[in-house]
Amino acid sequence: MPDAQGRMIRAAMELFAERGFEQTTAVDIAERAGVTERTFFRHFADKREVLFDGSATMVHTVHEAILAAPGDLSPLEAALTGIVAAGDLLEERRDHAVRRSRIIAANPSLQERELLKLAAMVDTTAEALRKRGAPEPAADLAAHSAVTVFHVAFASWISEQAQPSFAECVAQTTAALRKLM
Amino acid sequence: MPDAQGRMIRAAMELFAERGFEQTTAVDIAERAGVTERTFFRHFADKREVLFDGSATMVHTVHEAILAAPGDLSPLEAALTGIVAAGDLLEERRDHAVRRSRIIAANPSLQERELLKLAAMVDTTAEALRKRGAPEPAADLAAHSAVTVFHVAFASWISEQAQPSFAECVAQTTAALRKLM
């Protein structure tokens, strides 16, 4: 049976949405996907990780986009270029992103994992900025700020009925942030 | 035997430092503290929580300090007032804070929990700013930025051999952040 991993991801999303994360056992997911519990844990380090499959790709995209950005951009501008590139990935599957974020919002232990992934995005962003020559603590602070923008822009992107593009949300959020300082 | 909770916290910090978080079982901690495993889990929701006892106090301090700050401060300035107040709590037990942060840095699952507590600090800060009349998304962004400053300032506070005060670290980090924008 092909694409066991994809089947497990879909099964997990369905079950988490139907009855919640805590009420779903690893065995439940494995059964619905037609595999054994052991196979589930071979593909995912833990039960939560099944929702975070794409996160490595996103972090990688951010990294590449920052290194490819024009050299004369400020650290913050370069970091935001990476954020917009990450947003493009979400844009391709808006519906999936919305359902996933609802599931995560409903469970603190999933929120923890999401925060860890965002922290990885901060680290990667800061590293890319340093490669471009940004000094500390500017690299670190710009990375944190960019991921904050990502976080807040994402929330408005999925909540608006107007359905603006992710890049627009980033632009608006960035403007608001600049105004604060 | 008095102060069971304190004994468990101390036992856990010792054991985590000696052999690491994963290599320490809840039974180990309970035994060293002279209680049973069940008692441990009555005091702490999970094994990680034993390291995050003071976090509610800190969040509460931030909230109070923001509400007590002069009304004419900008949202970001008010939020930073809260951060400095939280720093004062750390200042009282610098040694403990350093040991604790080393333990957390050594384990990803503890980092997750730390990030969740910082996220709670963001939420509380944003709420306090809203009570002061800050609109969205300013309240949210200022809260995120203030906690970023806390995070980065904390790192420099514990790494510097010069041992500056926490408030100085916050001031320097804030200045660097403003320069970025």
Add this chain to the structure above:
DNA sequence: GAGAGCATGACAGTTACTGACATCAAACGT
């Protein structure tokens, strides 16, 4: 000094996760 209330112990049960070994099928070299 009986009883209410609270912290703890004792114990059984579920579930997340891991290690070790067996199986099976596709891919590969000869």
Add this chain to the structure above:
DNA sequence: ACGTTTGATGTCAGTAACTGTCATGCTCTC
């Protein structure tokens, strides 16, 4: 065509994080 090797999966036993329930003992009060 055939033995081999490799990768994915199944099976099974085990550890440890938690949870529910009931029993026990201690303190405080009337």
